[in-house]
Structures are given as structure tokens and as C-alpha cells.
Amino acid sequence: MPKTSSKKFIDPQxxxxxxxxxxxxxxMxxxxxxxxxxxxxxxxIVPYAAAQLFFQARRDWVIRTIARQSEKYKDVPVPSSAEIEALRRQAKAELPPRLRELALRYGFAYNNVTIKHNATNWGSCSSKGNINLNLNIVRLPRIFQDYVLxxxxxxxxxxxxxxxxxxxxEHVLTDHILKLMSGDMPVSEGDRAxxxxxxxxxxxxxxxYPLDYTITRAIKQFPLV
Structure with a gap:
């Protein structure tokens, strides 16, 4: 298996x-x-500092690419601040218990979970075991919510x-989807279908990685708002 390592940083935009x-x-x-x-x-062999310089040199391209990916959602209504807060309350009520349930089922241990609102990703996990979840997750069908978690x-x-x-x-998804289909979990008929x-x-x-690929493609139809 090829040797890999990674680190993360936050770009202000x-x-x-x-x-x-x-x-x-x-x-690169x-x-x-x-x-x-x-x-x-x-x-x-490339230092992280050089990788970050490479990113900075192409930062404008990244911003344009994100904008192009969002273009097909240009007619999606921008939610009001009240609607965002309603999503936030729902996410805080539903996602942490669901994350805890999935972690126990599959043997994971995390530190803290935080609900955030951003337009770049559905979630993230730090090297300290802290998980951030986008409040938009609650807008997804159950199986896609579980995928992000x-x-x-x-x-x-x-x-x-x-x-x-x-x-x-892929291993975890295979087991999870089988459980959803078999009725081992209380889900709606629509979610099971x-x-x-x-x-x-x-x-x-x-x-x-067929399940990861299939679900990732399906999630693209849901814009981050």
C-alpha cells in the first residue's frame, strides 16, 4: 500500500x-x-509548505471551480436566516445521537461533534477526533445522511x-446498506427502497469503490445552501 499522510488548514473563503x-x-x-x-x-517527498504554496498559486481557480459546481443550483432559493436556524436546531437534535449510534455500532470513538454551516463540505474530522457536521445533512435522505456520518x-x-x-x-457501507434493506433498522419504506x-x-x-461512488454521485443533486 502506498505511503500517505495528510494535514488540513482553513482558508478564510x-x-x-x-x-x-x-x-x-x-x-501535484x-x-x-x-x-x-x-x-x-x-x-x-514534497513538504507540506510546498503543497500549500501550490494551492495558493491556484486558489483563484479553486474558487472558480467551486462556483461552477454550484452553477446548476443557481435557481435554488437562498434560505432565510430563520430557515437556517430551523435547520440548525434540527441538526443539533438529530445528528449527534445518530453519530453516536453509528459509532457504537461500528466500533468508532470520537471526541466532540459540532454542527456547522458552510458551503464547501458536508463534514470533516480533525486529527484530534473532533467531527464537524454540516447542518445541511438533515436535508438529505436517511441513507445519504448516514453516508456522511x-x-x-x-x-x-x-x-x-x-x-x-x-x-x-466500503466495508462499513456494505454492512449498513444490508441492515437498511433487511429491516434491522427502523426506517421508512422510502428509505428502504x-x-x-x-x-x-x-x-x-x-x-x-462502487457504493462510495454511487452515493457520492447521488448526493451531488443536493446543493449546500
């Missing part, structure tokens, strides 16, 4: 940016992902998006 060093990388690159946020990947829980063991992280996430659909698409996907 963009939000959280991940600097990822990988022995499998032969060049930047990826802007609607769910996973901004990731700068460099060869393992499980994604951040898996970062407790792997602070990057390397192979070990994806294998762990969506789990079946995700499993079906994942089974026919040629992606390296």
Missing part, C-alpha cells in the same frame, strides 16, 4: 483544505469535490482518502 502526501503520486494536483471538499495531492467516522482511523480509508468505508436502489447500482458499477 474556501473553508477546510486537505493537503495529502502520497507515494503513489508523481505530480488539486481536486475540488462537492462532498469531500478541496484536496491538494503531492508526491510524498460514516465517512467522517472512518476518518478517525484514516485521516486521508487513501486505499485503506476507502476499503474501510432507496437502499435497495443504491445496492443495485453499486452491484453493477465498475468503480473501484
Amino acid at each position: 474556501i473553508g477546510e483544505v486537505t493537503l495529502r502526501k502520497s507515494a503513489a503520486s508523481s505530480r 494536483s488539486i481536486r475540488v469535490h462537492p462532498v469531500k471538499g478541496v484536496t491538494v495531492t503531492v508526491p510524498y 460514516l465517512h467522517e467516522l472512518c476518518h478517525l482511523r484514516h485521516q486521508n482518502h487513501g486505499q485503506a480509508f476507502h476499503l474501510l468505508l 432507496l437502499a435497495v436502489e443504491i445496492a443495485r447500482k453499486g452491484a453493477t458499477s465498475k468503480a473501484r
